[in-house]
Amino acid sequence: MTTHALKVQKTVPHRRWRIAFLLGVGVLVNYFDRVNLSVSHNALIASFGITDVIFGYLSSAYSFTYAALQLPIGVILDKFGVRRTGRIGTFLWSCASFGAAVTPTLHGLFGARLLLGIGEAPTFPANAKATGHWFPPHERSFATACFDAAAKLASAVGIPLMGVVLLWAGWRWSFALTGLISFAYFLLFWRVYREPSEDPLLTDAERSYIDHIDATNESGNLTAKDHSLFHLITVPKVVGLALGSGAYNYVFYLLLTWLPTYLSVSLHIDLLHSFIYTSVPWLIATATDLLIGGMMVDFLVRRGANGSRIRRVILVVGTAFGLGIFGAAHAASAAYALFWISLSIGGLAAAAPVMWSLPSLIASRPNVGKVGGIINFAGQISAICAPIITGYVVQSQHSYALAFCIPAVYLLIGIAGYIFLLGRIELAA
Numbered sequence: 469m470t471t472h473a474l475k476v477q478k479t480v481p482h483r484r485w486r487i488a489f490l491l492g493v494g495v496l497v498n499y500f501d502r503v504n505l506s507v508s509h510n511a512l513i514a515s516f517g518i519t520d521v522i523f524g525y526l527s528s529a530y531s532f533t534y535a536a537l538q539l540p541i542g543v544i545l546d547k548f549g550v551r552r553t554g555r556i557g558t559f560l561w562s563c564a565s566f567g568a569a570v571t572p573t574l575h576g577l578f579g580a581r582l583l584l585g586i587g588e589a590p591t592f593p594a595n596a597k598a599t600g601h602w603f604p605p606h607e608r609s610f611a612t613a614c615f616d617a618a619a620k621l622a623s624a625v626g627i628p629l630m631g632v633v634l635l636w637a638g639w640r641w642s643f644a645l646t647g648l649i650s651f652a653y654f655l656l657f658w659r660v661y662r663e664p665s666e667d668p669l670l671t672d673a674e675r676s677y678i679d680h681i682d683a684t685n686e687s688g689n690l691t692a693k694d695h696s697l698f699h700l701i702t703v704p705k706v707v708g709l710a711l712g713s714g715a716y717n718y719v720f721y722l723l724l725t726w727l728p729t730y731l732s733v734s735l736h737i738d739l740l741h742s743f744i745y746t747s748v749p750w751l752i753a754t755a756t757d758l759l760i761g762g763m764m765v766d767f768l769v770r771r772g773a774n775g776s777r778i779r780r781v782i783l784v785v786g787t788a789f790g791l792g793i794f795g796a797a798h799a800a801s802a803a804y805a806l807f808w809i810s811l812s813i814g815g816l817a818a819a820a821p822v823m824w825s826l827p828s829l830i831a832s833r834p835n836v837g838k839v840g841g842i843i844n845f846a847g848q849i850s851a852i853c854a855p856i857i858t859g860y861v862v863q864s865q866h867s868y869a870l871a872f873c874i875p876a877v878y879l880l881i882g883i884a885g886y887i888f889l890l891g892r893i894e895l896a897a
Contacts, residue, residue, distance in 0.1 A: 499622030524859025533585030535848030542841025561587030600828030613762025631743030708889025715882025789815020
């Protein structure tokens with residue numbers, strides 16, 4: 469950015485950051501719903517007599533419907549917009565949390581998790597699209613980090629919180645609590661979210677600032693073509709980003725669904741302390757997400773650094789740090805395990821907001837929702853596989869060693885996708 473542009477940035481109002489905060493709160497609530505199941509592992513075994521394999525399938529049930537909707541949800545978002553799609557989604561995921569709290573059967577719990585996946589399916593593609601509408605390119609990394617870091621913070625805060633509720637009142641009350649929180653967010657989203665063109669309190673100065681066209685990233689949006697999904701999945705940059713998303717999400721969901729149980733069973737830590745220790749890697753991930761993947765990237769881009777080079781370096785190096793998950797494969801102590809897990813998820817978290825800012829940088833506005841859906845679909849295939857594969861491996865091997873080696877291989881594939889397919893970050897679709 470030029471010195472003049474920096475001065476303009478300082479003088480415009482900051483109403484757009486209200487949207488970033490709203491999206492962050494939504495993801496925070498969203499992930500409270502997701503982590504609740506991992507916290508309830510032992511309680512569900514006691515209530516329904518399930519095995520580790522069944523728990524793996526139960527953990528993935530949410531992702532089956534979530535993944536199945538990612539490609540069509542991109543089309544829906546591009547046609548109907550974030551506001552209408554988001555309202556329906558937030559209401560459905562609230563109902564799913566209440567349904568899990570009251571169901572008397574394991575089949576009912578599976579049904580509630582399937583409904584949760586339907587309700588939460590628009591979240592990340594919608595957030596990527598909203599960020600593209602509300603923020604100029606040089607602010608999108610931090611705006612994205614505001615909601616992406618909330619996914620990590622939800623685990624850091626939600627697992628101990630839901631764990632205390634579970635130990636004090638039972639697992640059904642922990643699901644009821646997330647239902648109440650989710651419904652409160654539904655009301656907040658209904659009241660607050662608007663597109664920039666619909667917001668009566670958005671000043672002309674800030675609207676002009678948001679709509680400023682970056683010559684290197686968005687000049688093609690003026691005459692952009694609305695591409696089909698079939699065309700977009702053949703674009704190398706989209707494929708490379710999808711591979712990276714899949715590798716990232718495999719590690720993320722392995723830890724999201726199995727970390728408390730791993731610490732409790734494999735390292736013989738009591739349940740309450742396993743909930744507390746679980747928060748350590750997620751707090752580190754929250755910090756790296758915001759400070760490195762968000763603030764540092766935008767700071768360097770604003771100061772004139774090559775945006776494509778900076779984002780590619782963060783993507784590749786952050787994902788390479790994710791290979792630290794391999795170090796936890798033979799951990800003999802909680803401190804050793806937490807060090808390697810924190811290194812892994814901390815590096816991946818730094819890369820995550822960059823990854824989620826890219827749909828609006830490599831795709832023109834008519835295609836951002838669809839590209840976001842493709843990226844999230846690839847990630848959710850991993851979200852399905854990681855808990856199930858881990859369940860089978862742990863039950864057959866009575867060890868987490870192999871379970872932690874598998875994602876390391878996937879991460880190498882993701883790094884190759886970033887280097888050889890994604891290439892320079894520029895408009896491609």
